[in-house]
Amino acid sequence: MKNQNAIIGYYSTKFGELWDKTLDDLIMDAFQGILQEVKLEASAIDAVFLGNMLGGVVEENLLLSAHVSELTGIHVPVYRVEAACASGGLAFQSADDYLNSHPDSTVMVLGAEKMTDIGAGEITKSLAAAASVDEQAAGLTFPGVYAILAQIYLDKYGYNEEHLASISVKNHAHGVLNEKAHFRRYVTIDNVLESPYVAYPLKVLDSSPISDGAATVILTNKKEHIASSKAVSILASEVATDSISIAKRKNLDSLEATVIAAEKAFKKAGIGRQDVHVMEVHDCFSIAEILALEDLGFWEKGKGGQLAKEMVTSRESGSNLIVNTSGGLKAAGHPVGGTGIKQIGEIYLQLTGQAGERQVKNLQFGLTHNVGGSGGVAVVSILGV
Amino acid sequence: MKNQNAIIGYYSTKFGELWDKTLDDLIMDAFQGILQEVKLEASAIDAVFLGNMLGGVVEENLLLSAHVSELTGIHVPVYRVEAACASGGLAFQSADDYLNSHPDSTVMVLGAEKMTDIGAGEITKSLAAAASVDEQAAGLTFPGVYAILAQIYLDKYGYNEEHLASISVKNHAHGVLNEKAHFRRYVTIDNVLESPYVAYPLKVLDSSPISDGAATVILTNKKEHIASSKAVSILASEVATDSISIAKRKNLDSLEATVIAAEKAFKKAGIGRQDVHVMEVHDCFSIAEILALEDLGFWEKGKGGQLAKEMVTSRESGSNLIVNTSGGLKAAGHPVGGTGIKQIGEIYLQLTGQAGERQVKNLQFGLTHNVGGSGGVAVVSILGV
Numbered sequence: 001m002k003n004q005n006a007i008i009g010y011y012s013t014k015f016g017e018l019w020d021k022t023l024d025d026l027i028m029d030a031f032q033g034i035l036q037e038v039k040l041e042a043s044a045i046d047a048v049f050l051g052n053m054l055g056g057v058v059e060e061n062l063l064l065s066a067h068v069s070e071l072t073g074i075h076v077p078v079y080r081v082e083a084a085c086a087s088g089g090l091a092f093q094s095a096d097d098y099l100n101s102h103p104d105s106t107v108m109v110l111g112a113e114k115m116t117d118i119g120a121g122e123i124t125k126s127l128a129a130a131a132s133v134d135e136q137a138a139g140l141t142f143p144g145v146y147a148i149l150a151q152i153y154l155d156k157y158g159y160n161e162e163h164l165a166s167i168s169v170k171n172h173a174h175g176v177l178n179e180k181a182h183f184r185r186y187v188t189i190d191n192v193l194e195s196p197y198v199a200y201p202l203k204v205l206d207s208s209p210i211s212d213g214a215a216t217v218i219l220t221n222k223k224e225h226i227a228s229s230k231a232v233s234i235l236a237s238e239v240a241t242d243s244i245s246i247a248k249r250k251n252l253d254s255l256e257a258t259v260i261a262a263e264k265a266f267k268k269a270g271i272g273r274q275d276v277h278v279m280e281v282h283d284c285f286s287i288a289e290i291l292a293l294e295d296l297g298f299w300e301k302g303k304g305g306q307l308a309k310e311m312v313t314s315r316e317s318g319s320n321l322i323v324n325t326s327g328g329l330k331a332a333g334h335p336v337g338g339t340g341i342k343q344i345g346e347i348y349l350q351l352t353g354q355a356g357e358r359q360v361k362n363l364q365f366g367l368t369h370n371v372g373g374s375g376g377v378a379v380v381s382i383l384g385v
Numbered sequence: 386m387k388n389q390n391a392i393i394g395y396y397s398t399k400f401g402e403l404w405d406k407t408l409d410d411l412i413m414d415a416f417q418g419i420l421q422e423v424k425l426e427a428s429a430i431d432a433v434f435l436g437n438m439l440g441g442v443v444e445e446n447l448l449l450s451a452h453v454s455e456l457t458g459i460h461v462p463v464y465r466v467e468a469a470c471a472s473g474g475l476a477f478q479s480a481d482d483y484l485n486s487h488p489d490s491t492v493m494v495l496g497a498e499k500m501t502d503i504g505a506g507e508i509t510k511s512l513a514a515a516a517s518v519d520e521q522a523a524g525l526t527f528p529g530v531y532a533i534l535a536q537i538y539l540d541k542y543g544y545n546e547e548h549l550a551s552i553s554v555k556n557h558a559h560g561v562l563n564e565k566a567h568f569r570r571y572v573t574i575d576n577v578l579e580s581p582y583v584a585y586p587l588k589v590l591d592s593s594p595i596s597d598g599a600a601t602v603i604l605t606n607k608k609e610h611i612a613s614s615k616a617v618s619i620l621a622s623e624v625a626t627d628s629i630s631i632a633k634r635k636n637l638d639s640l641e642a643t644v645i646a647a648e649k650a651f652k653k654a655g656i657g658r659q660d661v662h663v664m665e666v667h668d669c670f671s672i673a674e675i676l677a678l679e680d681l682g683f684w685e686k687g688k689g690g691q692l693a694k695e696m697v698t699s700r701e702s703g704s705n706l707i708v709n710t711s712g713g714l715k716a717a718g719h720p721v722g723g724t725g726i727k728q729i730g731e732i733y734l735q736l737t738g739q740a741g742e743r744q745v746k747n748l749q750f751g752l753t754h755n756v757g758g759s760g761g762v763a764v765v766s767i768l769g770v
Contacts (some may be wrong), residue, residue: 026519056442056467058523060514063469065759066629070517075645078762079479080467082441084448094464094479101485129445133409133453135443239462244451260460289633374748376451 005099007217007383008229009038010345015213015333018234023052023061023114024115026335029069030110030214031340036231038218044054044106045218046096048078051111052337057126058118075174083132083266084225085284086239088215089370089379093237098380099221106222112214115334125209127336130373133246143207143285145246145374146197151285152252154201159305161201165192167286168205168330169198170314173326177358182211182333200235211333215341217348230352235269235365237381244376253302255375258295262380265302266297269382273297276382278321278350279358279367285307292369293323296380302361315358325350325358340370344381351385388485389606390766391618393614394423395730400598400718401567408437408446408499411720413456415495415599423603429491430603432483433463436476436496437722442511443503450647458648468513470669472496473600473725474755474764481766484606491607497599498720508595512721515758517630519600522534528592528670530631530759532584534670537637545689546586550577552671552727553590553715555699560745567596567718572748577671591671596718600726602733605761615737620654620750622766623647629761638687640760643680647754647765651682656750656769658682661767662705663735663745664752677754678708681765700743710735710743724756730738730764736770 011033011190012370021029027050035042048068054062057375065078081091083244088111095109115123116382154160155321167187192205219234220226240260243249252255266272281296283289290304298321299307305314313323326332329339347366349355365383370379396418398411401579406414412435420427433453440446450463466476473496480494500508513526520530539545554574560566577590579616604619605611625645628634635641650658666681669673683706684692692698698708709718711731714724732751736738748770755764 022518048389053447054441056514057441057445057447058443058520060511062398062438062442062467062630063758063761065517065626066758067517069626069761070630070633071667075625075642077478079475082447082467083450090464093462097483097486098444101482125445129441130448132452133407133444133446207770211759240460241450241454242460243455245455248455257460261465299670336587375453375456376448 001160003044003233005096005219006220006226006231007348008220008225008231009034009218010093010180010348011037012215012342012345014180015211015335018212021212023055023171024067025067026069026114026212027110030112030216031072033215034108034218037384040327042072042074045074045076045107045108047076047107049095049107049109050078050080051085051087051093052080052113053087054083054113054126056179057129067112079373083377084372085336086370086372086377086379087337090239091121091379092340092344093239093379095219096234096237099219101164103225106218106225107310108218109341110214110216111338111340112356113337114212115210115335116212130301133227135167135245142144143199145200146285146287149252150201153287156253157302161193162189163305163309164206164286166190166308167283167312168192170281170311171324171328174315174321174325176330178327178332180236181327181331182209183331202285208329208334209286211335213335213338214340215332215342215345219343226288230385232348232351232383234307235382236265237266238268239377239379241377244373246374254290255295256379257375258369262296265380275365278347279321279364280324280326280346281369282371283324284334285332296369322360325360326345338380343370344370351369351383388479390604390614390619392602392733393605394419394603394617395723395733396422397565397597397600397727397730399565400596400720406597408440409452409501410727411497411597411599412453412495415497415601416457416525419493419601419603420708427455427459427493430459430461430493430673431490432492434476434480434492434494434724435463437465437498438467438469439511440470440496442514448577449770451701462525463659468762469757470721471537471725471755471762471764472558472722472756475624477729478624478630478657478723478764478765480604481622484604484702489607491603491605493603495599495601496723496725498593498722500720501597520630528584528587532587532674534637536670538693541638542687542690547574548579548690548694549591549671550574551693552668552674552698553577555696556668556709556713556715559560559700559710560716563712563717566712566716567594570714572577579666581710587670593669593714593719597721598718598723600723600730601731602726603700617733617736617768617770620767621650622770623649623653624762624764626762629758631759640680640763642760642763643754644678647681650765650767660750661752663707663710663748665709665711665755667756668709668715669719675735681754707745725764728753728755732768736768764767
């Protein structure tokens with residue numbers, strides 16, 4: 001299946017603690033890396049969509065559009081997209097939309113984040129800028145907000161911390177096969193359960209790390225570019241919003257923005273859940289992956305704890321739905337602006353048979369799910385070959 | 386002339402020191418104000434484009450999309466656009482583009498900024514986040530960067546501070562007629578020349594103020610909405626980028642991003658400079674308006690100092706090109722995310738005969754020009770009736 005807009009290449013830096021790289025370095029590494037990958041000159045790029053959350057907050061770096069122009073010499077439109085941890089996914093969604101009104105165009109979508117140059121306390125405070133003012137004033141950090149969601153879920157459906165831990169065990173096992181991952185080591189259920197609490201019931205090993213990194217894809221609707229490359233069609237990319245404060249939400253065992261975005265995306269793509277055999281979902285904390293599988297419509301509400309414990313979406317399960325082959329945010333790392341693009345890139349690699357050791361076989365469709373804040377924004381994209 | 390995409394209404398809060406308003410208050414005032422103005426329900430809005438620069442930097446307020454959802458109950462796509470002082474203009478440009486791929490849709494473009502809750506030193510430092518890291522490290526603030534541009538211009542073309550001062554005198558006179566303006570008082574050449582230096586040769590009265598405020602327009606391509614309202618067509622809205630550092634630019638007596646965006650916009654609109662009789666340009670400092678008139682192609686390069694002194698674009702001149710009838714950034718105020726939308730709104734009011742005391746007669750076309758940083762981004766839009 002070929003749609004009008006296609007992804008024709010993916011590149012990412014290593015994700016991790018990249019002490020010798022500035023934000024501009026990461027942007028430039030990704031910019032040059034993807035052009036080399038797709039064998040295009042910078043002059044072939046008609047616009048750039050740049051996902052970045054924290055440039056302004058942690059290092060007084062705004063107007064990143066003009067950084068791109070300075071580093072590369074281009075004068076084309078550059079759009080900085082900020083939607084907290086969904087900045088990358090929303091940059092992709094915006095770029096797909098851009099192509100719908102710009103025939104014969106080629107666009108770069110680049111997500112980058114530099115997070116490790118400030119202390120852990122400071123970065124936690126900066127990330128909390130994507131929580132509501134009231135939540136921040138109450139002293140809630142993001143682990144705290146997701147801990148509330150986790151407590152409610154475990155209480156309501158009768159699960160415990162071991163059910164959550166299974167998500168991290170699976171994603172770490174997947175990440176071992178990803179050469180760009182922040183962490184490439186196995187963890188056990190006991191490792192997770194014995195790791196220190198961050199915010200009860202979430203522990204260090206329930207939580208995605210603070211990472212540096214950049215990831216980029218090239219989108220095009222130029223027939224000659226699509227024909228000459230390994231192309232993946234964008235069947236749908238949809239976004240929905242919800243209250244920034246969890247106190248103002250209707251339900252706390254579900255992220256409504258995910259539900260709405262997924263419904264729109266499946267309707268537009270014209271396929272069913274049963275057609276998707278690989279996907280990357282937003283596992284910023286272990287509880288988030290369970291909520292995601294339910295809210296995206298793959299698992300019945302309340303069944304996620306048990307299914308997570310059975311690791312039915314692991315590579316080893318042999319099931320027909322493998323989730324977070326990249327290692328997810330947990331093991332591959334979470335440079336926030338880069339994460340949404342890495343998700344797209346992982347599905348691109350899987351659908352084009354370029355995923356190496358972590359290749360899943362016989363794929364036609366894949367899905368990505370990127371969340372901003374505690375569910376204030378969700379972006380769901382469906383790709384196909 | 387009717388194009389596909391039209392502006393059907395404008396609303397803004399007062400611009401100024403709004404001590405009793407938070408950023409969320411400003412967003413909500415504008416949201417409710419524009420819906421009342423155009424007599425639409427919130428459910429009629431298919432997407433929101435939100436221009437804001439400093440939410441993350443000055444008050445740890447990111448993910449503004451989810452603020453809008455919380456405040457209003459909507460779940461539609463909300464895009465936060467950040468391009469420093471061009472955030473509003475780029476939000477408008479992005480929304481116009483969005484409509485090109487979304488037939489039968491209605492979009493809100495809302496720009497808001499809360500700037501006065503922190504000290505003057507702190508806000509100056511925060512604004513400098515839109516300068517390059519090297520410029521910031523060198524101790525350059527935005528007045529400093531524009532002061533360099535001013536020195537070069539005055540030296541190269543043989544002008545003095547009085548030439549610059551004329552811009553402020555004109556814009557303050559215009560602002561007296563704008564009931565939403567931050568400043569509504571006349572200043573004289575002597576007032577400007579006697580005001581304290583901020584960065585030689587720029588003085589307090591060469592500089593736009595730190596303002597709070599929000600402005601919003603509704604764009605649509607729904608025929609029934611266009612037919613039932615005072616509509617203005619969007620003939621072109623174009624953006625170009627340039628190096629964030631002035632040290633990396635080819636010329637320092639010109640902003641190349643403005644030149645490129647203007648050329649693209651006039652080409653797309655299919656009209657000439659002589660057809661434009663009213664426009665809002667980015668006068669963050671007096672020198673910026675002189676550069677704008679030259680770079681937009683209205684004045685010959687190097688002649689701007691003299692023409693500014695002759696005040697050929699003042700209401701009183703009786704000329705056929707009146708610039709910054711709102712008072713410009715200088716007198717109307719400069720809540721950065723709001724500025725680009727206010728520019729669009731002012732031209733909308735002028736073209737629809739709703740500009741009251743400051744109405745310019747016999748208009749068919751108008752132009753807006755919004756700059757980010759010291760010229761790293763420029764957005765030029767051309768409107769017509």
